[in-house]
Amino acid sequence: MTVLCARDCTIRNRHAPTCPGDECRGCQPRQAAPGLNLCDLHTTLIATHAARCGELYEEIATTMTGTTGQAEPTSGTKAGTSINEKAMDMRIELRSVLASWCRLVAEERGITLPPDRVDAMGAWLATHHEWLAAHPLAGECSTELDDLSRRAGRVAHPSGTRAFDVGPCPAQGCKGTMRAVLRPRDPLLPSELVCDTTPDHTWTADRWREFGHTYRASGRYLTAAEIGEIHHIPLGTVYRLASVHHWRRTADGVRPVLYLTEDVTAAIRPGSERIGA
Secondary structure, X not given: OOOEOOOOOEEOOOOOOOOOOOOOOOOEEOEOOOOOXXXXXXXXXXXXXXXXXXXXXXXXXXXXXXXXXXXXXXXXXXXXXXXXXXXXXXXXXXXXHHHHHHHHHHHHHOOOOOOOOHHHHXXXXXXOXXXXXXXXXXXXXXXXXXHHHHHHHHHHOOOOOEEEEEEXXXXXXOOOEEEEEEOOOOOOOOOEEEEOOOOOOEEEHHHHHHHHHHHHHHOOEEOHHHHHHHHOOOHHHHHHHHHHOOOOEOOOOOOOOOEEHHHHHHHEOOOOOOEOO
16 A cells, blocks of 8 residues: 655656646655655654754754843843843744653653753654654654744744854864854855864865865764764664763764764773763
């Protein structure tokens, strides 16, 4: 029996017999992956959106308050400080939604809940994306996390410009941190990576691949797949350890995500497959 993706998605440029006409971009329904209720794409996106929701919870914190010359002080705040209620409400919603799906997974699988931190909830939920994709509520889960991630992203970055720490500066002997500045709308202000200690250590958008290679060549970082292969542990365990032990990592500026080797070895005992608590 053919099972269609619960998100009712279609294949681009593929058309069903009932195709409406030339303007159709693709109307052939996409099948669910074997044993799941979602296609491969939406199964993967459960993990992507869950983890992103956890990250956005922290990013939104920077928009919680703002200073103006006219705002009346709110109880518990300094004069001239206003509370961004939309940001506050979004953080509450992020925690509530992620906690609800975490409880469902933990209760039905008989496993322990993740730490009570929103970033940990998102990362933990991402490791269970295939189980969720096979659940009767797979469509609802995928839709809710997708919508929540998009809305939270608009709250965290209303101007479309993002700035976040990527990782330690790879320049020899430099103690600085690389900060990514993403300006998607203005071609005159290209995205760039800038060291917070030495401004000359800068990588423009056309050199980000080179920056990633510099990180890899330093030997200080590993991908999740490499960690799993070296220590003979599944990817799900790698992601859980990264969340529990707060491994330092590169962020969105470099793909794939790279984890700091010294944090990995501190959590996984050398010469043993036993995992540090």
